[in-house]
Amino acid sequence: MGFIIWIIGLVLCIKAVLEILKWDIDGIKKLLLVIILLLTSWVGLAVYYFWGRENLQALLK
Numbered sequence: 001m002g003f004i005i006w007i008i009g010l011v012l013c014i015k016a017v018l019e020i021l022k023w024d025i026d027g028i029k030k031l032l033l034v035i036i037l038l039l040t041s042w043v044g045l046a047v048y049y050f051w052g053r054e055n056l057q058a059l060l061k
Contacts, residue, residue, distance in 0.1 A: 009042060016048050025060045
């Protein structure tokens with residue numbers, strides 16, 4: 001069961017990183033956002049998917 005949860009987290013994390021890399025913002029901001037997302041694990045993913053996708057791109061421009 002733990003392996004399945006880990007795989008789901010990995011897939012969501014990869015999807016989030018790929019979405020962030022498509023954004024039209026500065027490269028350093030992208031890199032910092034990706035690092036923070038990877039370091040915060042499930043909390044970072046939850047913030048990204050529930051709040052960040054709509055708001056972070058405009059906030060970082």
